[in-house]
Amino acid sequence: MKTLLQNSSRFYFKHLGLWAALISPLLVPLLLLRLVMHYSYLGKLELIYIIFFAVILSIIGVLVEIMLIQASSELVENPTARLSARLKERFTQAWGLFLPFIFVKIIISIIILSIPFLLTVVIHVTNPALNNIAAVGNTLWIGFFVMLFLFSGYAIVVEKLRGLKAMQRSATLFFKEPLATTLNFAILVLFWGAVFVIFASLADFIIAAATGNLKLLGSEYFSLWWEKLVMDIFATLSLPLLVLIMTILYVRLKNIVSAKKLTTVSDAPALQN
Numbered sequence: 001m002k003t004l005l006q007n008s009s010r011f012y013f014k015h016l017g018l019w020a021a022l023i024s025p026l027l028v029p030l031l032l033l034r035l036v037m038h039y040s041y042l043g044k045l046e047l048i049y050i051i052f053f054a055v056i057l058s059i060i061g062v063l064v065e066i067m068l069i070q071a072s073s074e075l076v077e078n079p080t081a082r083l084s085a086r087l088k089e090r091f092t093q094a095w096g097l098f099l100p101f102i103f104v105k106i107i108i109s110i111i112i113l114s115i116p117f118l119l120t121v122v123i124h125v126t127n128p129a130l131n132n133i134a135a136v137g138n139t140l141w142i143g144f145f146v147m148l149f150l151f152s153g154y155a156i157v158v159e160k161l162r163g164l165k166a167m168q169r170s171a172t173l174f175f176k177e178p179l180a181t182t183l184n185f186a187i188l189v190l191f192w193g194a195v196f197v198i199f200a201s202l203a204d205f206i207i208a209a210a211t212g213n214l215k216l217l218g219s220e221y222f223s224l225w226w227e228k229l230v231m232d233i234f235a236t237l238s239l240p241l242l243v244l245i246m247t248i249l250y251v252r253l254k255n256i257v258s259a260k261k262l263t264t265v266s267d268a269p270a271l272q273n
Helices: 002-014 016-039 043-077 087-096 098-126 128-148 152-159 163-174 178-211 225-272
Strands: none
Touching (some): 002 016, 002 043, 002 178, 016 087, 016 225, 043 225, 128 178, 152 225, 163 225, 178 225
16 A cells, blocks of 8 residues: 555656646646636527537546556556657557447446446335345445446556457456455545545635635635636546556556466476476
8 A cells, every 4th residue: 555655746846837738738628618608608509518618528527548658658668758749649559549448438337337327227126125225235336346447448558458358357467456456446535535625625715715716715695606616627627546546456456357367377397297
């Protein structure tokens, strides 16, 4: 846990310029969305504008995730490497992996959400008294399959696997250390999530103090428009760190599997003798 925390922190803050460059294609549309929504009156076009940006941000978000996985895997595999953003080159490579990446995400989403949805509907219709039990079951189902297929995208980007093979690879890696992987991932995500929320709150406080809006900050009845913008920025800044954590876990498990295979191969001649 301590080593994972130290490595993720070091890789993130040491290469902050790289991460900022890689998330910039996602950050710019987010800024435009918030600024235009605040300063312009779109009337009936507002819904179309929001849907348009939602689609654009979803596509760019996937491409940015692929680029972050590429960069973080290069860095974790070779910590002394000097990586440059090479945004155009990385974007082209990411686009080549877009369809396989999306396909696996859709399959995983169907697996994760279909059974909980059906269970909720059936219980709600037949026996609503069991809703609480269904909620617990749904949570366990979703949590298990999220962790089981957590590394599917990494198998696609790093090992060039496709479809069900990528999902199978993720499951194989996860089952090597299921409890440790789940605990490490959950604790670190919660820890860094809390850190970035604190940073965002501090930024809100500074802006509110500078603009004379301290009394309105955190108001139950009135929301300052830039609060959501600040949260968007810090949420986007946290993405590289999240990917780094998963990459470190992925590479570690991959090395364990590789080492076990090498041991098995080296022991084979001895067994034959």
